[in-house]
Amino acid sequence: MARRARACPLVCAVALAGCHFAGEATSPCFIAPPDGTVQSALFRVSGGGACGTGGASVTTVHTADSTFQATIRFLVRGAQPNTRYVVQRAPEVGDVPLTADGVCQRAQGLPPWNGGGDPSFLTFLDPNTTVARTLTTDANGNGSLEFVHRSTAIAAGTQFDVQMRLVDDVSLPTTELRSGCMTVLVQ
Numbered sequence: 001m002a003r004r005a006r007a008c009p010l011v012c013a014v015a016l017a018g019c020h021f022a023g024e025a026t027s028p029c030f031i032a033p034p035d036g037t038v039q040s041a042l043f044r045v046s047g048g049g050a051c052g053t054g055g056a057s058v059t060t061v062h063t064a065d066s067t068f069q070a071t072i073r074f075l076v077r078g079a080q081p082n083t084r085y086v087v088q089r090a091p092e093v094g095d096v097p098l099t100a101d102g103v104c105q106r107a108q109g110l111p112p113w114n115g116g117g118d119p120s121f122l123t124f125l126d127p128n129t130t131v132a133r134t135l136t137t138d139a140n141g142n143g144s145l146e147f148v149h150r151s152t153a154i155a156a157g158t159q160f161d162v163q164m165r166l167v168d169d170v171s172l173p174t175t176e177l178r179s180g181c182m183t184v185l186v187q
Helices: 002-015
Strands: 038-046 053-062 068-077 084-091 134-136 143-151 159-167 176-179 182-185
Touching (some): 038 159, 053 176, 068 084, 068 159
Antiparallel strands (some): 038 053, 159 176
């Protein structure tokens, strides 16, 4: 495992040479985000070398029984191989001001969401098992995930910011891929 972790920076650096920012469509590392109403590139926050790029998307509906429903998709290329990533989000929904200003203060650990400076990400749980949603990469560091998240607490017409992330360890991540700030409108 240690040999594999050391190899990734070198392999990714060679494969992704010339990448200045994987989220820019002109970058040689750019991966188009999966289909969805709101989309964002994923970028590497931490982890080996230049490894990891991809995208995230959110498509929302409000069902007849007043349930918010979001189809969430992730696509990852060139991340750490054979790694299980926990899927998290930092939604700015609730009675706190600045819920749709395009900044994602909660993900950055900024007021009014958290004055202590620590980001506040929540893990997506499978409602049937209450186990964390995960994306596992293959031997090439590639993976994808699609799931539906439901909540009766988010009303139709609500607009909020959210930032997504994939981490290899919730308490002390060594590898993190993060989306940009996305503003979602609940249809």
